[in-house]
Amino acid sequence: MKLFNTAQLEAILPKIQNIVNTHIIPLEREYLQQNFSKVKPKLEEIRQKIKKEGLWNPHLSTALGGLGLSLTEFGQVSEALGQSPYGHYCFNCNAPDIGNQELLLGHASNFIKDQFLQPLLEGKIRSCFSMTEPHFAGSNPTEMDTSALKEGNNYIINGKKWFTSSADGASFAVVMANTNPEAENKYQRASMIVVPTDNPGFKLTCNTPIMGDTNDDYFSHGEVSYTNCKVPVKNLIGIEGQGFALAQQRLGPGRIHHCMRWIGICERAFDLMCQRAATRQLAKGVMLGEKQSIQNFIADSRAEINAARFMVLHTATKIDNEGAKTARIEISTIKFYVANVLQRVLDRAIQVHGALGLTDYTVLAFWYRHERAARIYDGPDEVHKAALARQVLKAYGLNTSVV
Amino acid sequence: MKLFNTAQLEAILPKIQNIVNTHIIPLEREYLQQNFSKVKPKLEEIRQKIKKEGLWNPHLSTALGGLGLSLTEFGQVSEALGQSPYGHYCFNCNAPDIGNQELLLGHASNFIKDQFLQPLLEGKIRSCFSMTEPHFAGSNPTEMDTSALKEGNNYIINGKKWFTSSADGASFAVVMANTNPEAENKYQRASMIVVPTDNPGFKLTCNTPIMGDTNDDYFSHGEVSYTNCKVPVKNLIGIEGQGFALAQQRLGPGRIHHCMRWIGICERAFDLMCQRAATRQLAKGVMLGEKQSIQNFIADSRAEINAARFMVLHTATKIDNEGAKTARIEISTIKFYVANVLQRVLDRAIQVHGALGLTDYTVLAFWYRHERAARIYDGPDEVHKAALARQVLKAYGLNTSVV
């Protein structure tokens, strides 16, 4: 990995890894079986410590108080943080807040920045992103029912969203809604609008039970209804009809973040698998790790994780050098490739743990359940594969339609 | 499937399927997100109805009030019941009770039969089976720490067990403990003993949190400590040192039951996947099921489910005709083969459901979590594959050791 190393990274990565290892991971055994709100006070202590150590907001520029990392550098930080489900939260670079921060930094008015972004950067509030609707394929974001009608200086928003992750406890939502339904270009109908969650028209109907776990607060996925939800026009992000374009921009680096976080999960799962293999006795003097089936699990996982990491870091470097737009195909490629590596590595790690792997006594079961989503959110495998292939085939003269 | 059909089956299977469809499955949406104890009163009503309709205990001989089915016939009943997590429970043929019933019917004294088996058959009580220990590989049941020392007319049992499924609310446990630790043959050291759960030496320490779900009652997996747990010698099942042999006997038909239940799950998941593919719109006029990736999921699943069912029913027929012993290899074969089909089919069904598949609004997420265990319990894949291969290679003159 030398090629991706930098002096800056060598200086901070060990400190970050150390915080993960000594402060964050130890919380898992007790708190992962409980709702997020239970662990929150503990995490708040760690967040304060991280601020003190100058590691807060590692994804931001130094001008904004961050660490001024390239995407390639931050990717490696993200891998370290990904080794625990609490990692990114502690450093204030957790989804969906990190995406909202980037969005507002890039496109919001000063009003919005003061009102909403500033406290978000300071970690005083949380936010959510409200785009997916239950009755439309998430893979086709141009289809959407939620509307934002302009009435005077306000938008009146109506619609239903779900998978508005972390809505529970968030101070505001960034909502995707149709402001220009009549626009000919279907990609120019939606806009993004900031909605404070204490708005009477905003209602968190419930947290969706996901794989047996409803949880709460940051660890939740809200169903939200917008009912005649009136917000001032100044809450618009960017300009009207720009919603789809902003969503696309958001996804590029967002997928790098996910991928590197997944690799962090893979490394942690790999470590647990090897520890188990090396120490679990099958019979007197025969350890699990001596069995070739287990060795195959380890070898295949090592190879796949290495392959995944190289691909992601090269993609990050391309984005650093040439921008996210030119790396669209690489982003699609890593999105589905790494998500599948993740699932296979978790599956093998659980198999090596036997019955223990099924319990919540290791973090494996948490990820096995919650990261099944990795092959679905931000574009299911099938969509990314088709996108990649269509792009490749263009160079051979074949133009195929999207759907 | 005509080959496995019988007049008896044609008479009862539609009735059973009808109960599953109209009474049992409709409970899932509301109750699967709650603990089992919440749905219990509803299930009790259904159990009474089933008794009234003469479908209770379908696995038992008519002499015992059952339906007098062959294993091949019962396998097909089991498939129907497997289509809901509540199915087998409603018909009183759920694991681990069905295994305990068979065990006691075959090997218990009249005392034990009167005391424990009779109310179990009537559905008045539940039971559990206490064999796996946290510190030993479940795949190697000859390694075990729990001891049962004979003192006068009693056994004094000490040890710790886990994955004593459904211990919560059970009236008795069948415990595997070393009564003859000094026996030269390591397969003759353990015995099976009935322990009433109100014995002061029996303690349900906790229900293990499994994949984010601790649940309770029948839907739980207990950790149990036996501390100077004194039970009369007459609670011994069979003879001393027979524990391992009885466990083996238990597993043969038990694996058929699991396999056919898994196929029921596969069929349900397949049905949900097809419904979704046929009705989910990707864009105006384009349905999910028109995409070849989705068609591949459906085709591969159909082929694999068919293959799995044929193998299981042929194995059941072989057991019916020749006994479980001669079918040992076939049983190992279906155990790992069907468990893997199950996991793949569930994975595809979830993928086709997209975000919805991750929620507890369909039963898929329940099975995805809880049936990850299928490749582990009753012998992990690796053990069954090795067993199968070793047996095959014997015929070629190669004898290989077990571990």
Place this chain on the structure above:
Amino acid sequence: MKLFNTAQLEAILPKIQNIVNTHIIPLEREYLQQNFSKVKPKLEEIRQKIKKEGLWNPHLSTALGGLGLSLTEFGQVSEALGQSPYGHYCFNCNAPDIGNQELLLGHASNFIKDQFLQPLLEGKIRSCFSMTEPHFAGSNPTEMDTSALKEGNNYIINGKKWFTSSADGASFAVVMANTNPEAENKYQRASMIVVPTDNPGFKLTCNTPIMGDTNDDYFSHGEVSYTNCKVPVKNLIGIEGQGFALAQQRLGPGRIHHCMRWIGICERAFDLMCQRAATRQLAKGVMLGEKQSIQNFIADSRAEINAARFMVLHTATKIDNEGAKTARIEISTIKFYVANVLQRVLDRAIQVHGALGLTDYTVLAFWYRHERAARIYDGPDEVHKAALARQVLKAYGLNTSVV
């Protein structure tokens, strides 16, 4: 397999297997590295012996001098014959002749039967089937360039075909050509016509080199040009425009034949793999078969072969009972499923043989090369999977188009 056993089968199968083992398989080592014409005299001797023993034409009715087997029974004969590449040829039930026999028996005029079918049944001549064209997707047989224009009492055939298997040495070809290009229904444009290969308009351009092996005679795949090839109208099989329907009819049982032959190959490969694993020494006292990776190969292969065989025999039984038409979906299912099992089993058997597996000193390399075609001919995997899925989805109300 008891369920598929019959008294008839028990009487003849051991005899057939014995001929395969003692007469046919031993020829492989010397002759498989040479062209087919070299082994032909040896095979002719075996054919005579088979005739004498009354096992000739096992697929035909007793009225026609065959063994009067059901498809389920013949499938099991086919499995035995499939264990050597020479097997079916020796018994005169090899493709494409068996398909042509069935076609002519069912649909040809007495003239054609006398002229062409009779010597084919007697094994005096061979035939070929000329349908696939290089410039059209074989998976879409309605697209075809070859034309047969009626001029008086003759058809004038023009076109180019390839993969006219075994054209080299065949006495006649059954050609698929458009006689009714103007028919509105594209499935009613083609007809099947018998063309003697000594017709001056018939030219075997070359035998296509396939995976490094051009071979000759029965083991070849001809490229054929029809140039103003004039044949009498009485050479038409069935009626004009029926070509597509006849081709479909031919494929149903044809796929069962292929599938059972593939299972024969699987069993032979499995046997070779196990022999190797049991006898190859890795180091002093350590045999290959003791390694768990090898055991996994054996276990996975055993499971998949069993699964494949059950599916095929059940499909055969359904065809026996209900006809090929109702079994269309099952036929698509086994076609792709078994072809993939075949490829995996061959791959594993080669891997277990190491360098030897790459050589032509075992039959494995022959099949590895030549049966790569199994996932392509008679409909590639992708077509069968889509067909299966579309059929399934119909029951859910979704009708999707073929292409």
Place this chain on the structure above:
Amino acid sequence: MKLFNTAQLEAILPKIQNIVNTHIIPLEREYLQQNFSKVKPKLEEIRQKIKKEGLWNPHLSTALGGLGLSLTEFGQVSEALGQSPYGHYCFNCNAPDIGNQELLLGHASNFIKDQFLQPLLEGKIRSCFSMTEPHFAGSNPTEMDTSALKEGNNYIINGKKWFTSSADGASFAVVMANTNPEAENKYQRASMIVVPTDNPGFKLTCNTPIMGDTNDDYFSHGEVSYTNCKVPVKNLIGIEGQGFALAQQRLGPGRIHHCMRWIGICERAFDLMCQRAATRQLAKGVMLGEKQSIQNFIADSRAEINAARFMVLHTATKIDNEGAKTARIEISTIKFYVANVLQRVLDRAIQVHGALGLTDYTVLAFWYRHERAARIYDGPDEVHKAALARQVLKAYGLNTSVV
């Protein structure tokens, strides 16, 4: 791939790629169906041209007349050359000669260098490497029967080898033989000795038929017998007992060479697959590449090739920086990972070509047959996976034995 680019590479790679595209690849269609000796004169012309252009021996230092490339740079040259089976031969960096060159350069006496290495570097002769024996597992090179007894100033070599690739037409063989059978350390028993092929004790028994293709000259795999083969002691490479150590040294960079060549094959296969997908019509107006199954093949292949290339180039860079010894684990990882990617990509490319893919009218079938060996030679998958896992587990305190 920018990260691995250098000014040197930018200068030469386009020239090399151009020679491959315009001179080498066009020979395939005519000559791949024939023996190598037929294409040799054509290739000789190209070799002269390459010498003239100063691109000869790209793997050697400038001092030796090569291009002075790092392994990372040469890897990328090797990828370009790998796009045709003739590529490496034309540039004189083909296995096994490249390995013998490196071996002799590093360890041979001046006598051997003058006699054997010099003409090899000039491309005047070819050589072979004689290590594998039919009766011993190639994966365990310490087991070997060939002996070299010292008698006065000579070694008397006796033994049988096979897979002595390219022995046909070679001027000398490097033979691995036991010179010190009594050495306690089994890794110090064998030595490497140069044997001119015109030695009367050297006999090329035959070229082994491999996957239907015996071929000749450089494209052959010889079976060689050494019968009282007397060679002077000065033909010893390095010192007695060093054979195993030299073999290990040889394999490190050798595997990089193979891996990069395989990636070249993958890229060529990928290109053919995309061309076919973009231009093959399924029905009027429907191209093959519009089908999602085909798109999945393309997407999965692109992702896997990218992943493979990154891993190999990073491993090459590690070898450049730290030496092959520290990269042992990475070398095992890429060996099995890339070989499997290769097989999958070739398989998909053939499937997309349909019947054409089976013929020798594209190069795909050549590689499909001959590169099945990639998962076997230089250590089968199973051995590399176990090596990788054992090394990983050492860090967790578990030491497992090799066999």
